[in-house]
Amino acid sequence: MGEALTKKNRFLSSLTEGNSTHSYAALKELEHLDFPNRKTEDWRYTRVAPLINKLLRQSAVRPETENFYIPQLQSHKIVFSNGNLIKNEVADNNRITIKKLETSDLLLNSQASIDEIFTTINTAYTHGGIYIHLDKNTILEKPIEIIHLIDGQNTFAQIRKLIVLEQGAEAQIVEGYYSSETGLSFTNAVSEIIVKDNAKLHLDKIQFESEEHWHINSEYVYQESNSNFTINTITLNGGTVRNGLNISVDGNNCETNLNGLYLLKGKQHVDNHTKVDHKQPHCTSSELYKGMIDDQATGVFNGKVFVREDAQKIEAFQQNSNILLSENASMNAKPELEIYADDVKCSHGSTTGQFDDEALFYLKSRGISEKNAHALMAAGFAEDVLVNVTNEFIKLHINKLLKERFNWEL
């Protein structure tokens, strides 16, 4: 116990050296919280001990970010370099606010969990944040493009986002997480997202950091009536990646779409935890997570759906499909439904298998090499998820990263 406490404090003080806190309440919470260990059910397959043993630091170095913009995409650009907000293109419309996040911003900390340690570290010691606010009925014409670049010098980047869409507002946001070099670093990102009555948010998240990188991403989404929230989480690289999506659906007639694609190799470990809490009736939520896992990589999918007692006429669908490409690859999938209402339609399914031999032979019998046959089938497998990335330039960009990562020549 004493040793664990020392480790925790040593790790925390290395992260926060020289920074004063933004939230004494969070700081107080931190005293009571421990890092998850193998007994923590929610983190059973993702071990954080190797991270906690490291000494990290915040960095004022700003790696060059120009090369990381999505080609041809017309967008409002926001750039974080090693966790520092370095570019913030103010929208050309006074109904849209995009600015540095201040502790005084209303609704900050209204959604984030206080009993999850990484979120609370972020709340206590955020050093870079952005606030995006769309006034009532404001439709964003161009997407907001957020680039996160981090080096590999034991850097610790804490990023906080607060995104508020007022009634009837619509926006598309694409986030890209990249490394400027190999080497260990740690990104701890927290987003609070509020989608008000009849508003619509589409979020594409691309994760492409180095194979040594740690990435913990926690999203807290609150949906009001008639709102629509879609997130596509596309994980193409990264050492240990943990995505925690927490969606609170607190209004009638909402639509929630959570899609994920993870293509892993080497020793990567990617963990997607989703939680959809249906508190009100007449809503639809749909989840599709697909993964392809090679070498000694491991994947985790845990999808929780709660349907509260008064949340009748809910339709909640969840599907997780995995392809293992090597004998040493593994996948842990766990869907969890907790339903307290009696008039609902809920389904979940999870499959883990290999590529279809008949299909491989069919492709090869036309002269296609094994490598290209795999690439074609992998791209086909991914397409089910990527079809939800509706912006063609973003999709082209993802496909380009995919080809780079897996040396596909097609």
Added chain:
Amino acid sequence: MLRINDLHASIEGKKILNGITLEVNAGEIHAIMGPNGSGKSTLASVIAGKEEYEIESGEILFNNEELTELKPEERAREGVFLAFQYPVEIPGVSNINFLRTALNEKRAHQGLDPMAAKEFLALVKEKAALVQLDDKLKNRSVNEGFSGGEKKRNEIFQMAMLNPKLAVLDETDSGLDIDALRIVAHGVNTLKSAENATIVVTHYQRLLDYIVPDFVHVLYNGKIVKTGSKELALELEEKGYDWIKQELGEEIQA
């Protein structure tokens, strides 16, 4: 072009082919007929290189090269084509992308550059018209949601695109209505030349009214037990496969 000598093959320890000998020359059409379970589809799969089958003895020479030493994709690039009895559905892989990859791999093997996009699309248009393949099917996922007839026409469309030296059609006629059968046969006949050869594997004589064979072979218990002209197919149709069995029985007794 193709010379099969005393070929024995098995799957999971079960012997299927018991000494096939067959010679197919350029410009010829051969029909292989036989009752269910006689080894027709196995022969087609073994020529294409399906890995599950084990070649126990014998040889398959394709233009004097031992085919069994080549991988399926290498055989295809050399000019072997199998039209599948059950074309496989491949979700998410577009028919066009699939064909472009196949064609360009074959061209690379021949030392040619990838085909220019414009030229490729013109070729697609020309060959799709040959089997009246709907425009929208070309952009859909391979065989996904295709009707039975569309799948078979898609096989012949691929054959037209890849222009093989040896085409093996595995029960391409099964389950086709007469209109689809005519379209498929028209495609095959149009593609026929003095430089290529076709092996038609079928259970029914009907197809051979439209694709007229130079030779008909009857396969039974993994062996070619009878070879004749196109009239043999008519005789089989009339007398049924039991006739072959009886005739064989008599031979054995004699």
